[in-house]
Amino acid sequence: AIRVIRPDGELVLERSGNDLPGKIIHHDGVMLPGGHILALVNELQTHDIDGQATELKGDGLAVWDSDGEVLWEWSAFDHLDVERLPGLLSSQPRPQGGSSLDWTHGNGLDFDEENSQILISLRHQNWVIAVNYPAGDVAWTLGEDGDFELTEGDWFYSQHMPVLLDDGDALAAEIRDL
Secondary structure, eight states, X not given: OEEEEOTTSOEEEEEOGGGSTTOEEEEEEEEOGGGOEEEEEEEEEEEEETTEEEEEEEEEEEEEOTTSOEEEEEEGGGTSOTTOOOSHHHHSBOTTSSSOEEOSOEEEEEEETXXXXXXXXXXXXXXXXXXXXXXXXXXXXXXXXXXXXXXXXOOOOSOEEEEEOTTSOEEEEOOOOO
């Protein structure tokens, strides 16, 4: 669930997966201008990958108004290549059990108000993507096989917490073996 709570403890708003049948709120939520709430959600879909029916857990977005009405939804399944499985994290069954693959594993959000874009960290794709809001198209993809050329070093992987900096640069925390 996602909750808005005042410092005095008053619960202002609570939303749960019950608002979105078949989807679960997880990892992150942010306030949008106008008091709307944006949150990561996930869902399961089955797709044909290499001739085999494969269940994928993928990410989406949902926006609620202050009354709890769902205003907008977006799904990675509608915009990204389901056959892109860039590493072990995206191509092995989820450790929590079951046989589905944790295809995208969204784990962080930021909102770029100036460009009206949502930044999403997709850990298992090794990407940070920007989604035009409310149009829903993917504006750009940052990471290996994305829209930008890396001029030195290696691309990040398993990143978290995308943040758009004031100068337009994007920051994402990464975990690497030392």
